[in-house]
Amino acid sequence: QVQLVESGGGWVQPGGSLRLSCTASGGTFSGYAMGWFRQAPGKEREFVAAVSWDGRNTYYADSVKGRFTLSRDNAKTTEYLQMNSLKSEDTAVYYCVVRYGAASRATAAYKYWGQGTQVTVSS
Secondary structure (H helix, E strand, C coil), rough: CCEEEEEEEEEECCCCEEEEEEECCCCCCCCCCEEEEEEECCCCCEEEECCCCCCCCEEEEECCCEEEEEEHHHHHHHEEEECCCCCHHHCCCCCCCCEEECCCCCHHHCCCCCCCCEEEECC
């Protein structure tokens, strides 16, 4: 059974930075894409970023492009989301996702989801 464990969430002031991590276990993970979605109170879950299995291709939502950087370490089956210049509108629960195949922006494309980690940006 695939398990995803997120860490790194918390509270930060506007303009600050946080780094989220997600470690996958319970599978072979060869040829799998990883990514992040988020859900703010009262809003639908939305795509944040995704990375291809080899780390060569990354995809970002327009709202985070230029501020967030997604990377992965396949030896550790871990991905990292570096979030800089955080805004209050980035406040949400962030979910790590994994799928076998190409990276996707679609929620329905991902079979495996983490439990989520809270990110709060406020002064």
